[in-house]
Amino acid sequence: MPETPQGPRTTVPRKRDREEVFVEFTKSICPLCKTPVDAQVNIRDDKVYLRKRCREHGEFEALVYGDAEEYMSSARFNKPGTIPLAFQTEVKDGCPSDCGLCPEHKQHACLGIIEVNTGCNLDCPICFADSGHQSDGYSITHEQCERMLDVFVASEGEAEVVMFSGGEPTIHRHILDFIDLAQARPIRNVNLNTNGIRLATDHNFIAELGQRNQVPGRSVNVYLQFDGFEERTHREIRGRDLRTFKQRALDNCAEAGLTVTLVAAVERGLNEHELGDIVEFGIDHPAVRSVAFQPVTHSGRHVAFDPLDRLTNPDVIKLINAQRPQWFRKGDFFPVPCCFPTCRSITYLLVDGEPGNRNVVPIPRLLQVEDYLDYVTNRVMPDAGIREALEKLWSASAFMGTETTEAQLHATAQALDCEEACGIDLPEAVKNLGDKAFMIVVQDFQDPYTLNVKQLMKCCVEEITPDGRLIPFCAYNSVGYREQIRAQMSGVQVADVVPNALPLAAQLTDTAYGSKTARHASASAGEGNPE
Structure with missing residues (x-):
């Protein structure tokens, strides 16, 4: 080593920066044993990741948001929640272990879900509800449905939306009775979550649904599983080619006067290229x-x-924009402020013209949505009635075809001046906003890998359980509540194991992650819930 007048030259170690930015601490669960664990949110390569460590199973990491800038800026949409009229459980162990709702939950239920059964008439490789013909299956009774609806009303007063789901709810022999029970209570809208097979094949059934959609002050809407148009999409997500059934179901709904939401489960590398086609098909079909x-x-x-x-909300939005650039651009979707703002994004479109020659204008281009939804920046708030209308539209309770959403659309129309706002002459579309409007929602539900208690505590989509609890949807599917309820209802213990999970160390040593893990399959597979 060369010498200097001061003595031998030494090499001073140089510090280096981390490759990620730490954002915050939070709580999550181990995806293997479901034990609550500490977690941290970090940003690297302009994406947001959740990292956590279980003492027994090691470290796990998952992508939670594909655009770090939008993740950080969405915080300004985090408006105060609404306190429900009643809580069903007490705080004992803390979130996510006291669900029901407990007094620490930060939001009421915009949407209540009643799963009427676990049985299904499909064998889907992808089914978050793990539905099918298992030995631990069950169906709820007339009395149980009444209790579940009463719990919902007790918590909400006049509830906006209840969704009947499953399994496949249309195969429950009392499903029409359940809709009658809901319509007899102060619940404005009923959604039927279905794969559409019965709607495609049973004209008497769909006629009965159409009659119930004519009840004054009430509506029945169809939430139709619809993943794409290619045979591969259907076979890999649903296990069989259902394209003919989907078309017949939609045509029958149009004939019966029922409105439909197309619900697509989107998986990386499978059907992500079909999003623009789904939007255009929906706009063109009279029922959707x-x-x-x-x-x-x-x-x-x-x-x-x-x-x-994995795919996240901003990834889906960017795909929609890229696949239909003549209709969409950055800024057309906004976070929904009633839930945690990174959970759901939404836009409304004004649609005019004929198929093949559509004039499509997203409503966020016609007015400054943030002026009405932003509770953080110091802006003078406009008219409270218009603000309330827009809050209802940017809410998990918003479903096209309902009287509530129609009223909010008309209230919003009073605030729009299309020619002055954006230079587009759409006077007829504005006058008939309820008839011309089309809604697109992007919702990334949390799973055992991505669960963040910070988001969970503001969940506004709740599972209504037969034992009288309202459990946040993501907790129900991730923490073990689904298995708990199924065991209670069937008397059969349900294995609470999450397949296809590997510790982070294993993930990092195998870039072909999927090749190391066998796909979780079941001889009793089935899917009635659209993802």
């Missing part, structure tokens, strides 16, 4: 008033996947 895109929830039954390379 909205589309909901849901990145696949990796709980229950699912194909092998890499939690570091």
